[in-house]
Amino acid sequence: MPYVLIQVTREGVTRAQKQALIEGATALLVDVLGKDPSTTFVVIDEVDTDNWGVAGRSVTALRAAAAGGSHD
């Protein structure tokens, strides 16, 4: 009866990619722990880049810095 939460930034994840994440995570629980797929939940949570921080900066700011060659 596993529950898997996959949290990623909201940056154009397609329906096909979501389906691949659901299939892959379910297969992982079946293969490693022998879980029943019919009671394996996978929830994908897409988070706006303004709302995700790494190293003290939002992903929005990190993406802009990377695109602009910023050194700060």
Added chain:
Amino acid sequence: MPYVLIQVTREGVTRAQKQALIEGATALLVDVLGKDPSTTFVVIDEVDTDNWGVAGRSVTALRAAAAGGSHD
């Protein structure tokens, strides 16, 4: 000081149903554990059907299969 997270698929949950979930979950914590309702939080998280998987398939795909009489 309980915190209750209710995660469901986003399929037209009405404001009245949300209020009923909040009331019911709060009452449950008061009744079973004697918690103070004023510090009982209930958060409802609605998840797109593309983003919720069961048995290796998205709920979107499961709903379509059920509606179409698919046997797969």
Added chain:
Amino acid sequence: MPYVLIQVTREGVTRAQKQALIEGATALLVDVLGKDPSTTFVVIDEVDTDNWGVAGRSVTALRAAAAGGSHD
């Protein structure tokens, strides 16, 4: 396919109380949203009182203050 997380302080919740929380939360989702109980998950997370804070203080400290008649 709901998922319910009930987070409470670890203060002697009994097995019977846990069963009552599971039954009550499942019934709530069935009654309010017509969900299938067989795919309704309820997870109870017990948190040490040192690890739960309210109003800037741990529950351990709040309990001690309440027991000791502290006014702060």
Added chain:
Amino acid sequence: MPYVLIQVTREGVTRAQKQALIEGATALLVDVLGKDPSTTFVVIDEVDTDNWGVAGRSVTALRAAAAGGSHD
């Protein structure tokens, strides 16, 4: 490698405020536990006021009652 989730009601949190939350939470983990900021994640989850309950009522209802001078 900390992960911090900040869940608040969706009531006009600005990009600057989100940046301040990310900076502050990251600094807290660095200062208190000596964590590496480059592997410190902060995720901000904004929740609609209909979907957050306190004391058995939605925040939407609590805000309306406060605005209207309701005493209940």
Added chain:
Amino acid sequence: MPYVLIQVTREGVTRAQKQALIEGATALLVDVLGKDPSTTFVVIDEVDTDNWGVAGRSVTALRAAAAGGSHD
């Protein structure tokens, strides 16, 4: 910068199985979404069987019923 939470019942998951879950979930995010493994977190949360409910009953009760041939 994905974050993956894998929640399972605490029923003897070995260190090798945990390592396999970590590797598999990380590979999934790399393969499907092209994420950087160095900022991919995987957290495994093991939940006591008394604290996990399905279909209104704890997993402890479900396991006992299955082992004893109970029909209830």
Added chain:
Amino acid sequence: MPYVLIQVTREGVTRAQKQALIEGATALLVDVLGKDPSTTFVVIDEVDTDNWGVAGRSVTALRAAAAGGSHD
């Protein structure tokens, strides 16, 4: 009414450090968003190093490699 979850590896976090995390996170929400501290929850979740993965390896393995001068 914010809820803050701070998830860290279980590596000897002291009670004083937990209190500092609770105070700091609460102050952050008060300072940045003007939230009421009396309804600000902070939950600290300590995760075993076997159960936390980064870059496809458990923190247990990463710590051992770092201590032993491993180059892999």
